[in-house]
Each structure stands twice: as C-alpha cells, then as structure tokens.
Amino acid sequence: MFRKFTILTSLILVAICLNAQLTINELMPVRGFSIAAPGPLSVDKFVTFIEDELATRDINVLILRVDYNYQYKSHTELQNSVALSEQDVKKLVAACGEHGIRIVPQINLLGHQSEGKRIGNLLKVYPEFDETPSVKMPEEYVWPNEDGLYCKSYCPLHPGVHKIVFELVDELMDVFETSDFHAGLDEVFYIAEEECPRCSGHDPAELFAGEVRRIRNHLAKKDRRLWIWGDRLLDGKTTGLGMWEASMNNTHRAIDMIPKDVFICDWHYERPDKTAVYFAMKGFEVATCPWRKPDVARLQVQDMIAFRSGSTPEMKEYFQGVILTSWSSAEGFMRNYYDATGEDGAK
Numbered sequence: 094m095f096r097k098f099t100i101l102t103s104l105i106l107v108a109i110c111l112n113a114q115l116t117i118n119e120l121m122p123v124r125g126f127s128i129a130a131p132g133p134l135s136v137d138k139f140v141t142f143i144e145d146e147l148a149t150r151d152i153n154v155l156i157l158r159v160d161y162n163y164q165y166k167s168h169t170e171l172q173n174s175v176a177l178s179e180q181d182v183k184k185l186v187a188a189c190g191e192h193g194i195r196i197v198p199q200i201n202l203l204g205h206q207s208e209g210k211r212i213g214n215l216l217k218v219y220p221e222f223d224e225t226p227s228v229k230m231p232e233e234y235v236w237p238n239e240d241g242l243y244c245k246s247y248c249p250l251h252p253g254v255h256k257i258v259f260e261l262v263d264e265l266m267d268v269f270e271t272s273d274f275h276a277g278l279d280e281v282f283y284i285a286e287e288e289c290p291r292c293s294g295h296d297p298a299e300l301f302a303g304e305v306r307r308i309r310n311h312l313a314k315k316d317r318r319l320w321i322w323g324d325r326l327l328d329g330k331t332t333g334l335g336m337w338e339a340s341m342n343n344t345h346r347a348i349d350m351i352p353k354d355v356f357i358c359d360w361h362y363e364r365p366d367k368t369a370v371y372f373a374m375k376g377f378e379v380a381t382c383p384w385r386k387p388d389v390a391r392l393q394v395q396d397m398i399a400f401r402s403g404s405t406p407e408m409k410e411y412f413q414g415v416i417l418t419s420w421s422s423a424e425g426f427m428r429n430y431y432d433a434t435g436e437d438g439a440k
C-alpha cells in the first residue's frame with residue numbers, strides 16, 4: 094500500500110509542481126510518515142529504508158513511536174527489556190539528518206497507557222498514576238467490554254506523574270536532537286473519571302486542555318514544539334465522526350483552550366473528511382493523516398493541495414501537508430513492503 098500511495102503521491106506532487114512552477118515545499122511543506130520505532134536488531138535495515146524509500150520520495154517528517162523502546166538513563170525502570178541504545182538512535186538521527194528529514198519522536202502521554210490485555214510500562218511500574226485503578230486488565234481482551242476499557246489513562250492531576258514523564262520526554266528529545274515531540278493524546282476515553290478523587294467532577298475539556306498546555310509549556314521552555322493527534326478536539330456527535338476519529342466524551346471544546354502553536358495530526362482513515370479546514374480556521378497548523386486506503390489517501394493529498402491553493406495567504410500556511418500513518422511495527426511494515434505481500438498490518 095505504501096509503495097502504491099507514495100509513488101502516486103510523488104507523481105501527483107511532481108506533476109502539480111511542474112504545472113504550477115512551485116517547489117515541492119511550497120506545494121506541501123510537510124510530507125510525513127509515521128510508524129513505530131524499529132527494535133535494536135532492525136535499526137540498520139530501517140536506516141536503509143529511510144535512505145532508499147523515504148528520502149527518495151521527498152519525505153521530510155518521520156514520526157517515530159518510541160514509547161519505552163529506548164534505554165532511558167533517567168528511568169531505567171521504565172524501559173522495555175529490549176530497547177534502542179543511544180548508539181542505535183544516533184544512526185537514525187544521522188540518516189535523517191543527511192536527508193533533511195525531521196524526526197518527531199512519540200511517547201503516548203495521558204491515554205494509551207495499555208493496549209489490549211497488556212498494561213503499559215508507566216502504569217505497571219507506577220500503578221498509583223492509574224486514572225481507573227478499579228478497572229483490572231482482562232485475561233483476554235475484547236471490545237466492547239463492560240468496563241469500556243480501550244486503553245488506560247494516567248491521571249493528569251496526579252502530583253507525581255509529570256516529573257517522571259517529562260524526564261523521559263527531555264531525554265528522548267536530547268538523544269534524537271530534535272525540537273518536535275509527539276505526545277499522542279488520541280483516543281483518550283478515560284478522563285474525568287468518577288472514581289478518581291482528583292478528576293471527578295471536572296470538565297473533561299478543561300482536563301484535556303490542561304494536560305495539553307502543561308506538556309506544551311514544558312516543551313516551550315527549550316523552544317520545543319508539541320504535536321498531537323487531533324481526534325479529541327473534534328465533536329464526534331455533530332460531525333457524525335463518532336468516538337474514535339472524534340470525541341464523544343466532551344473533550345472537543347478543548348480546541349478553544351489550548352495554545353495555537355500545537356501541531357495537529359488530523360487522522361481520518363475511512364473517508365477524506367475535511368476537518369483540516371476546521372483546525373486551520375482555528376489557527377492551528379495541521380497535517381491530514383491517511384492510513385491504509387489508497388483511494389482515500391489520494392483524495393486527502395488532493396484536498397490538502399486544494400486547501401493551500403484556494404486559501405488566503407493567512408490561512409494557507411496552516412495547511413501544512415500529509416502524514417501517512419502506519420500502525421504496524423517497523424519490522425512488519427518493512428517485511429510487507431519489501432515482500433510486496435500486500436496490506437499494511439492491522440492496528
């Protein structure tokens with residue numbers, strides 16, 4: 094899928110550039126790819142993938158979901174048993190640097206603190222940060238379930254949580270030598286829970302916005318920038334976008350409570366929803382994020398170009414580009430890609 098999508102995208106971009114005599118950066122400033130960071134044994138292969146496949150297609154942003162796949166010196170207790178070393182990361186930094194690719198490392202903050210039946214490292218080591226301690230991890234995970242458990246969240250008002258996660262963030266930003274950090278923040282379903290003595294009764298939008306501001310302000314101290322997925326800022330009911338690609342748990346009003354310099358990754362995988370316009374009109378830089386439907390992705394690329402060319406000079410620069418997301422492992426993606434066996438892996 095990626096091969097089909099990127100080749101097609103490249104052709105569209107080149108044709109339009111020639112036609113309009115625009116540079117590719119004028120046409121679409123952000124041309125990104127998002128995937129899980131490779132494991133230590135796959136770093137060299139991934140470097141080759143960066144050089145042979147991403148750089149040659151003018152990809153200039155690489156979101157890498159690192160989470161606990163790094164040998165953190167600040168918190169060795171949180172790293173995965175097998176994790177990237179500093180030397181591994183420097184190989185990725187060098188390859189991307191050589192080709193002008195900006196790395197945006199990601200640690201999921203607030204939400205996505207568990208996946209399926211597996212609890213994430215933060216809540217495993219620090220269970221006191223759990224927003225819903227009464228919800229036990231199931232032996233077999235099924236959705237839907239009685240607890241409404243999709244992923245656990247940490248409590249954004251716990252007095253101890255930010256010191257720890259910000260130490261991880263700072264260390265990751267230093268080792269990746271980058272100024273852009275992705276905090277995830279998608280699909281946060283557990284927020285303002287009744288059982289949480291700190292959060293119960295609070296407005297979910299206020300809590301969500303408070304967490305965004307806190308992370309953003311921490312990064313800003315070192316001139317670093319926050320990137321997030323956009324779904325919690327969209328009204329799922331009015332738009333009909335529902336609980337995944339948008340919010341059905343009253344977080345969407347946070348869009349008017351957060352700083353405008355947060356970069357929005359606006360993901361829509363089923364239809365080319367034009368919500369980038371909404372973010373742009375609110376004054377946010379935004380990139381549209383497709384996944385595994387090439388027909389949808391093609392329309393999203395065309396829409397983004399049309400938004401830029403059809404906007405006022407003031408609005409145009411908010412429409413930053415397109416970031417292809419993959420929810421498989423780097424290893425699985427490369428295996429499918431090079432074997433050309435077909436579909437991207439399932440989320």
Ligand SMILES: [Zn+2]
Nearest residue numbers: 248289291292
């Ligand atoms: Zn709480």
